[in-house]
Amino acid sequence: MTRRPHRPGYEGCYACGADAVGGLRVRVVGDGPDGLVANARLGTSHQGAPGIAHGGIVAAVLDEVISLTLWRVLDRPCVTRRLEVDFLAPVPIGRDVELRAQCTETQGRKVRARAEALFDGQVRARADGLFIEVPEHHFTHHRG
Numbered sequence: 001m002t003r004r005p006h007r008p009g010y011e012g013c014y015a016c017g018a019d020a021v022g023g024l025r026v027r028v029v030g031d032g033p034d035g036l037v038a039n040a041r042l043g044t045s046h047q048g049a050p051g052i053a054h055g056g057i058v059a060a061v062l063d064e065v066i067s068l069t070l071w072r073v074l075d076r077p078c079v080t081r082r083l084e085v086d087f088l089a090p091v092p093i094g095r096d097v098e099l100r101a102q103c104t105e106t107q108g109r110k111v112r113a114r115a116e117a118l119f120d121g122q123v124r125a126r127a128d129g130l131f132i133e134v135p136e137h138h139f140t141h142h143r144g
């Protein structure tokens with residue numbers, strides 16, 4: 001079967017792929033009618049300060065769990081156009097961080113979604129995203 005490029009399964013993906021050196025290894029652990037639950041365990045190469053994940057990395061895991069959710073809920077190829085992140089408290093490295101995402105609205109090609117990163121039951125960061133549906137060739141015509 002031909003792999004559809006917007007779907008999870010690209011092992012080179014920095015956020016979810018098994019082959020990405022130093023990657024974030026976001027993995028889905030549960031799903032519901034309109035969202036997903038995932039985990040990530042960040043490491044020393046993801047720090048911004050001792051023991052604390054860099055904010056850009058936190059944004060990346062939130063972006064990824066939304067992307068995985070849109071695949072699961074909509075099965076439409078969508079990419080991130082805008083991502084707004086609130087960093088509420090530090091996200092530690094070396095421990096599992098829980099990620100939750102939901103698709104909140106679809107309007108034509110525009111899809112809105114939100115995600116949270118939780119540790120010790122506390123929301124440490126949250127994101128609101130605008131994603132845009134694209135044709136499948138979006139994922140193939142930029143190959144170097």
Ligand SMILES: CC(C)(COP(=O)(O)OP(=O)(O)OC[C@H]1O[C@@H](n2cnc3c(N)ncnc32)[C@H](O)[C@@H]1OP(=O)(O)O)[C@@H](O)C(=O)NCCC(=O)NCCSC(=O)Cc1ccccc1
Nearest residue numbers: 006007063064067078079080081082108109110130132134
């Ligand atoms: C394709 C597109 C996203 C959109 O371009 P076009 O097709 O030319 O579309 P256009 O610019 O016309 O906008 C469409 C509609 O949206 C509206 N609107 C726009 N902005 C705003 C706003 N701020 N606020 C509100 N609305 C806004 C705009 O008015 C329009 O509305 P209308 O329809 O008139 O009512 C292009 O900008 C692009 O390629 N960006 C790079 C994407 C990229 O690389 N992302 C990162 C990698 S992906 C990733 O990491 C996750 C992932 C991983 C693995 C697998 C999958 C996912």
